[in-house]
Amino acid sequence: MPSILHFPRPRTFLHLISLRTATEFIAFTLAINKVTGLYGILALLTGYHLNPLQLSHYIYSLAVLALVCYLSPAIRQRDGDGVLKTLALAWLYVLDSVVNSVYTSLFGTGWFLILAQHLNEGTPVTGGVPGAGTMNATAGFTSPEHSVSQVDVIAAPGSGVLAGQEAVAFASGDGSGGTLGSVLFERGSIASIMVLGLLWLIRIYFCIIVLSFARSTVRQYIASTSTSTTATGSGYTQTDDPTMAESPFRAGGAREEGAGWRGGLGRLMLRFPSRRYWLGRDESEEEWVRATEGRFGGGGGGRGLRVKVPTGESVASGVGERERRARSGTGPPVPLVVGSKGMVPQ
Template structure:
């Protein structure tokens, strides 16, 4: 498969840090991020009002925090249980990234809709965006309700009053809409920062998946000799969570087989280009032993190594050859 079409497989973090150290750091930062769910639940005890979207996000954060605390210790394990947990940790991070992007999109859309309505109509109270009510209550700029860019004063004579006049003030908006709000200087900066953060998050996903992949392949290398049969595809190693193996029994085996389906089975079990260590570690799983050019000294019908050296005079010296005098009988 062309390298440009392959799923990325980084071997280090920015060519500076090992995958294991980077994975531990990523898991730690994710746990710190999900602690906010605990503070959100504690806010309910103080009587703070949360809309359903916020409440669901806090409950979800607590669930992810529990999974991280359960799976993270397996990063340094090398047995079958550690492999399953490490791969599960990688997928928890990937799924959390996808779910978190949905929450971010919903909250961001709600915020920009409120901002556009506030600038365009002077009030965001009628917005139906997710979380609009809480945002409208907590945003400081929404009070007073009416915000105008300029005031047009139209003077008209008061009926029956010659000495004075009556002035009527009409509020004129600046014509702002959602598009104008999105492309304001401050909004563009916010969107740019969010895009950069998500690029970093995607790279973190690649790092943690690569570490889970290397852990799985190391486990296959350490347990493949004499345990697994040759697969039909010589470029693929056998799934260690196969239903016929001990590791593939029960719900752990089902979970392992399911997780190795994505993004592709070849990503987890396929041979890399130029991966000689993988070939040797799996006892020639990818190549037949007939291709190995190893010469074995002949023992029957040929001259052995010791006899050849003795005939050529390069063998070890005879006992007592360098001792002067008589050898005691």
């Protein structure tokens, strides 16, 4: 498969900070975001009415907040329990992004339909949209219900004995708006959609960062606990496929991490986006090994740096050469010591 189709595997956050620091920051922002669920539940105690969509979102936010507080300390752990929790934290952030996109889509759809309804009176476009009633009741700038650009007054002779006129006023629109498409393409709506798109691009990049950190944590744990390692220390000889490392959550293996429901959860999380993403050998690792062997191992036919480690014979010959030069007087000067007669040779 071409490398351009590989799932992204960044090693730093914007080439500025480490993945661990970035993951800690992302987990902190997620916790701050979910604190809003606590305020939503407190609103119930004041008698505020919440629709089912709002209530479900607040309860969900509290559950995610509890999980983040439980899993975040594992970012700095390097044992099997820390690896499992780091994986769970990464997938929690990814799943939360998906759930938040659904809530945002429902809210945005209801909001734009409410605007379209107020621009086009008599068209019940908000029917069946979750939360539309609450947004319509609490949005202050959608009142009054009649939105017009001008008022036309038509006068006609009044009936009766006395002379007079009867006037009828009716609203006239400016010819713009009235449909969902016209609302979406307004200047303010386009700006809102662009901001939402930018925020979701950032959220997707954050997902890639937390998954990359979890991947590096899994691979470091495999390398540190593997019984037989290769030149890269990644333990790729543990499986039938030399390009795949042994899963730390393998069922029936020697590792205790693969037992019970925790092992099943770990194996499930390592299936997506693919097992090769988590356990496969990187091409960059192979290139690094070849370059290292060419420079320091004396092989490969390259013109890299050659480093010779002195053997026993060369060390012995070196000692003999120093002794010969010392006896012939061509060696380094003898250090002097301070005595009663001044500086004398030691």
